[in-house]
Amino acid sequence: GSSLGLYELPNAGWMCGFHKKLGFYADEGVAVDYTNTGNSANSFNALVSGASDYGLVTATTILPFLAQNPDAQLISFYAVIPQPFWYVAVKPDSPYKELKDLKGKSIGIVNQCDTGYFAAKAMFKELGIDPGSDVNWVSVGAGGPAGPALAGGRVDALAEWDVLSSVIEKLGFPLRALPNTPGQQHVIGATYGTKRATFEKKRDVFARYFRAVTKSTLFAYNNREAAVRLFFDMYPEALPKGKTREQAVTDGAAALDVRKEKWFPDKSDADQRIGAQSAIEWVNAVKMMDYEDKFSDTKQLFTNDIIDECNKFDKNAIVDMAKSFKL
Secondary structure, three states, rough: OOOOOOOOOHHHHHHHHHHOOOOOOHHHHOOOOOEEEEOOOHHHHHHHHHOOOOOOHHHHHHHHHHHHHHHHHOEEEEEEEEEEEEEEEEEOOOOOOHHHHOOOOOEOOOEEEOHHHHHHHHHHHHHOOOOOOEEEEOOOOOOOOOOOOOOOOOOOOEEHHHHHHHHHHHOOOOEEOOOHHHHHOOOEEEEEEEHHHHHHHHHHHHHHHHHHHHHHHHHHHHHHHHHHHHHHHHHHHHHHOOOHEEEEEEHHHHHHHHHHHHHHOOOOOOOOOOOOOOOOHHHHHHHOOOOOOOOOOHHHEOOOHHHHOOOOOOOOHHHHHHHHHOO
């Protein structure tokens, strides 16, 4: 169950292996039926009820849900984006060099439920800047509408995330990212979660399924164009309207380029296994969301129980396959 739906392009990174030309999921004896839940609350309720086996998790969605539903027994088990994918950006010629320079300025956000907003708030607090009184938050929407807002001076900076920023730049509004604060450099990005009882019951299926996800991710990293072509070949309805297939592939590969490094642990992380999570990443996520009083033991929020099995394959063989692959 996912509020993003099946046809969102970032899915190409871990779904390309469904294609019969790769066969990663078939090799593991697994498949999936996607359900568009409409919003994250519906996704979590589907997990709790058992209507969905797993779903996409971010700190900005699961922590509020668990705070209100402490007995939900949801757990994160595979980090599909283990690194932060958000930042604050300004125009290239902007005089602002660091986040502290934005005190008293206007910051464009998607809305006050978006990850970019929560992350920017946390970073300002870390710098001793009151996000409630020292910053003016302006909802400018996702991607396209944000560019003119920044270029026209309606806002001084944008607090969005990588793929949205790439859309803004493609529309002719170049950006310069400001460095994240230390507290936002080791924060869990996006993971997959499930009900603890479902994980225990279907552990073997999850291990095989997410080994196929891991293979797909490694393939896509080494051949983004092929991953996008395979995705569109399986799901032609995902092709954007008003673009040729070749233009859609080019734009899709560029979107994956923006995200690809974040599919893997940061090079400074002690655990370099694909899909792994750490306590500090969740500690920082809890701080970002101001939930320290609700989640004193973040180890209860995640497990790495299947990660060894997810990484148990010949990675060099997948890399070689990707580099030589032609659809």
